[in-house]
Amino acid sequence: MAAKTKKAIVDSKKQFDAIAKQFETLQILNEKGEVVNEAAMPDLSDDQLKELMTRMVYTRVLDQRSISLNRQGRLGFYAPTAGQEASQLASQYALEKEDYILPGYRDVPQLIWHGLPLYQAFLFSRGHFHGNQMPEDLNALSPQIIIGAQYVQTAGVALGIKKRGKKTVAITYTGDGGASQGDFYEGINFAGAYKAPAIFVVQNNRYAISTPVEKQSAAQTIAQKAAAAGIVGIQVDGMDPLAVYAATHEARERAVNGEGPTLIEMLTFRYGPHTMAGDDPTRYRTKETETEWEEKDPLVRFRKYLEDKGLWNEEEETKVIEQAKEDIKEAIKKADDYPKQKVTDLIENMYEELPVNLKEQYEIYKAKESK
Incomplete structure (x- = not known):
């Protein structure tokens, strides 16, 4: 008599597919700068849209100049940011001045736009202690070098905010590599248990230091890891500044209303190396992959969107570029003149x-x- 085939108790494929479907990518602007999700459009004025573009262009110039300064020996540690301007700056733009930022080492641009003087950012790169002394009106911690450690710190800061009854949030950033760290899970779990007003951002730039995200986790998305901690999770097109802003703004609203933290996975890409300390991305990324993501450039698509609205042109962009160069020149001189x-x-x-x-x-x- 043939043995009966035992039916599996759990249909794992069905379970995993059902989970992944709940975390579809939020996109508002496609690669051509066209609005594809009008319902999710954030309520931003024309001036606010131009300001966001200004910050993105300025930061791209800052990144290019910082790489040059590093190669000249005039900066120390530096982690390139080109490609991640939307995920970094549009999320910071959705914050209020009173909110706390707990950055990773690639997240200096958010600190600058939150109030860190540019010359201090250069001193931080050089390892000078004054680069880590946040101005009194800047609610932020120094960039965290230990990967993922800022997640645990953010849970603590957010709980402190809640206990003091403040209508503010604590936001933190890490990369996909950071999402593989124990601190990542401990941080989101603690914040979820206490409904602390925190926003946890994972800038999934696909390769951590050199390991593809597919080899870091069997989960189809990083966003779905939020479910295990009992918090809201969302995956966002991290090259789309409008989607990033909308997701962060909504997460902040939930947090200050006592609805707990949010985990936001932003799908993005760093065009440069992991850091300027000898990393060679051509050893673990193909030219085809780099070309694919260059076509998703956040500056290109946002520029096209604003040009179509009559809000941006070459003259506007040139003014921002020249201002950035002048500011950087003055800031690096101030850093050079600062007491050693x-x-x-x-x-x-x-x-x-x-x-x-x-x-x-x-x-x-x-x-x-x-x-």
């Missing part, structure tokens, strides 16, 4: 009371620096 960091500064900043083994060393360096 000393070893005694490092020791003083690290310790309120010097341990015995450092007291002698401190005096030695103090004597050297006084000569």
Whole structure:
């Protein structure tokens, strides 16, 4: 007698497909700059649209110049941002001044537009302690170097906001690689359990440091990981500034209304290397892939959209480019002229009371620096 075929208790394919369908990509502007989702259009005035474009163009210039300065030895650590302007700047544009930003190391542009002076951003790159001293009116932490650690910090900051009854949020950023870290899961789970007003952004630029996102997780989307933490999750076209703004704005509204955190996966791409510290993206990305994403350039599609509305032209863009170059020139000079960091500064900043083994060393360096 033939044995009966046992039916599987769980249809895994059906389950996974059903989950993934709930996280379809939000897009408002397609690659040609055409509106394809009028219902999701954010309520932005013409002046606000122009301001967002201004910030994106300015930041592209800043990225190009920062790469040149790094190659000249005038900057230290630098993580290129070209390609991620929409995911970075449109999300920051949806915030209020009182909101807190907890950035990763690639997210210096958000800090600048939130209030960090440009010369301090250059000092941060050089490892100068003043680059990490946020102005008193800037609600932000220094860029986090440890991948994903800012997620746990954001959960704590957001809970503090809730306990103080503030109508503000804490937003943080990491990449797809950061979403593979334990801190990512701990952060979203803690914030979800306490309904803390947090926005967790994953800028999925496909390759982390060098590993394709498909090899980092079996999940079809990063956004769906929100469901396990009991929080809202959404996947957004991260090259579309209007979709990014709309998703972030709605997430902020939910947070300040006591509805808890949101995880936003932004599908984007970094055109340059992971950092300027020797990474070669041609070793793990094909030319075809790079060409495909270059055709999705956030500046190109947003420029086309604004030009069709009569809000942008070559003259406008040239003015922004020239202003950016002038600002960068002044900021790098200010960074050059700023007092150099000393070893005694490092020791003083690290310790309120010097341990015995450092007291002698401190005096030695103090004597050297006084000569």
